Amino acid sequence: MIDIPQSKDKIVDQFWVPTTKKWSNVLRPKVKRNKKLKLLTLTSDASFGEVTKFEEGEITRRECVVAWTYSHIKKLRLETEISPAKVIGTARYETCASNPTFVIKEHFPFDMINLDFTSQDPILEIGRVEEEIKSLEDTIKLQSDTGGDTFILMYTTLLNSNDLDYNSIVKKSNNIPVLGWSGLSSNEFPTEIVEQVEKMRCIEAILSKICSKYKYASEIEKQVIPLSEDKRYMMYSLVALVQRG
Amino acid sequence: MVERNKLPSLPTNLTIMHESQEKWRKKAWEKTLTKHKDELEEMIEKIRLFDIWSNSLQNIEAAKKLIPEIFMDGYISIHFSCYGLYKYANSCLRSQLETTLRLIYFSTHPIEFDWWGSGNEWYRNGLRKRDVWGDGYQYFQELTRVKEFERKCGQGENLFRDGGRVSRIYGKLSAYVHSGIFSFQTKSDEFSPQYKIAQFKLWLSNFNEVQEYIHILLTLSFLDEFKNMRMREKETILQAAIRTDYQAKLKEMFGA
Numbered sequence: 001m002i003d004i005p006q007s008k009d010k011i012v013d014q015f016w017v018p019t020t021k022k023w024s025n026v027l028r029p030k031v032k033r034n035k036k037l038k039l040l041t042l043t044s045d046a047s048f049g050e051v052t053k054f055e056e057g058e059i060t061r062r063e064c065v066v067a068w069t070y071s072h073i074k075k076l077r078l079e080t081e082i083s084p085a086k087v088i089g090t091a092r093y094e095t096c097a098s099n100p101t102f103v104i105k106e107h108f109p110f111d112m113i114n115l116d117f118t119s120q121d122p123i124l125e126i127g128r129v130e131e132e133i134k135s136l137e138d139t140i141k142l143q144s145d146t147g148g149d150t151f152i153l154m155y156t157t158l159l160n161s162n163d164l165d166y167n168s169i170v171k172k173s174n175n176i177p178v179l180g181w182s183g184l185s186s187n188e189f190p191t192e193i194v195e196q197v198e199k200m201r202c203i204e205a206i207l208s209k210i211c212s213k214y215k216y217a218s219e220i221e222k223q224v225i226p227l228s229e230d231k232r233y234m235m236y237s238l239v240a241l242v243q244r245g
Numbered sequence: 246m247v248e249r250n251k252l253p254s255l256p257t258n259l260t261i262m263h264e265s266q267e268k269w270r271k272k273a274w275e276k277t278l279t280k281h282k283d284e285l286e287e288m289i290e291k292i293r294l295f296d297i298w299s300n301s302l303q304n305i306e307a308a309k310k311l312i313p314e315i316f317m318d319g320y321i322s323i324h325f326s327c328y329g330l331y332k333y334a335n336s337c338l339r340s341q342l343e344t345t346l347r348l349i350y351f352s353t354h355p356i357e358f359d360w361w362g363s364g365n366e367w368y369r370n371g372l373r374k375r376d377v378w379g380d381g382y383q384y385f386q387e388l389t390r391v392k393e394f395e396r397k398c399g400q401g402e403n404l405f406r407d408g409g410r411v412s413r414i415y416g417k418l419s420a421y422v423h424s425g426i427f428s429f430q431t432k433s434d435e436f437s438p439q440y441k442i443a444q445f446k447l448w449l450s451n452f453n454e455v456q457e458y459i460h461i462l463l464t465l466s467f468l469d470e471f472k473n474m475r476m477r478e479k480e481t482i483l484q485a486a487i488r489t490d491y492q493a494k495l496k497e498m499f500g501a
Contacts, residue, residue, distance in 0.1 A: 070296065070300070071293065071296045072292070072296055072299070072313060072316040072317075073289065073292070073293060076320070090296065090312075090313060090316075091303055092300055095300050099304065101306065103309070123475065123477070125475065
């Protein structure tokens with residue numbers, strides 16, 4: 001039985017909060033230490049611990065939070081729980097991020113972006129993680145287009161036994177041209193990635209390259225929590241400090 | 246009790262309203278939930294289907310604005326019925342159906358959608374009928390896929406043609422909006438809102454019918470988007486909201 005909310009609590013306490021606290025100093029130099037960071041968080045009505053914990057840690061406050069959830073009924077509950085934070089969404093983030101009329105476009109840029117795809121009750125089908133990575137690039141591009149020079153990016157997903165299709169990721173990324181960028185190489189990883197460790201290595205490498213594509217330098221830390229005893233299901237989370245290079 | 250403490254001291258009439266309302270709301274809500282929890286869970290599952298549509302119609306501006314409203318009409322309809330407010334629960338259903346018809350029309354009329362969005366429906370002055378879809382829902386009857394679907398339907402199964410099912414339920418729900426005598430919330434011996442099984446069942450039947458027609462109409466109007474959904478999502482919509490014979494007709498149309 002996979003218990004995502006319980007694992008999320010662990011990841012919030014042990015990884016997201018300490019890592020963002022450490023890096024938030026880069027976003028808030030001494031003279032602006034009290035500045036509250038603007039947060040975009042992909043979250044769930046049943047488990048929104050990051051909002052509370054970031055608030056307790058004085059990293060942000062609810063007025064500075066934009067939350068995304070994929071379901072109407074969850075949006076209703078979440079809005080009741082975390083108001084005055086803005087709750088937007090009602091469709092899966094990855095299907096909306098590339099839309100030219102993306103509803104949260106006007107809220108960009110953010111200081112912190114938490115794309116926790118495990119909060120969306122992921123449909124464990126082939127191609128899911130590939131779509132998520134595509135939306136990571138859409139998000140980084142939006143940050144870049146709207147003048148987000150330094151930010152913390154968190155990406156969390158559920159890894160299962162489905163292979164990771166490296167070619168599909170490369171193709172999706174290379175479909176977004178950037179002047180002077182030669183594109184992701186299709187030879188760096190095998191077409192189908194089977195091993196969990198290799199999938200993680202690939203995702204980290206791609207994230208770092210996508211940041212370079214938009215002229216950002218990135219520093220990445222990760223945490224993995226097995227969700228099943230046989231380790232077929234894993235919650236995999238990355239926190240990256242992204243800065244104009 | 247906690248809520249109560251947050252309130253300031255209330256004037257007389259408002260105190261009467263507040264205190265009686267707290268009681269009838271609690272009584273009706275708990276009775277309805279106790280007696281119909283499984284049916285209500287099914288209703289909520291049905292309105293959750295709009296999440297799937299919301300996901301699939303992201304490229305249609307009208308859908309982004311109107312689907313949340315269609316969802317909310319369904320949600321509030323359930324809410325009202327659980328409080329024994331059946332007249333208003335049924336009124337919400339007409340609004341839900343009407344907004345769906347608007348979505349279908351506006352999805353291919355973006356300029357009219359902008360005018361409508363800004364409250365400037367000047368072009369309606371030139372229409373012979375109050376609604377852009379004309380007499381007897383002529384506009385929808387002429388849509389190729391609706392026509393094709395209706396050709397497959399037997400006697401009495403049409404959606405629009407010959408006083409079809411959508412037209413009939415719309416008329417029935419309009420009686421609640423326009424306060425037809427049988428739709429009254431109050432009776433001489435029943436004034437405060439309360440759970441009534443007959444009224445609940447009637448509303449439940451209207452609710453199911455409306456959800457069914459909404460999903461059929463959305464499927465017919467956005468057939469390509471429907472085809473592109475995940476197999477599981479398509480099946481969820483068909484199984485949860487649409488009766489078997491209509492399901493079969495739709496499946497023929499999208500080649501399942």
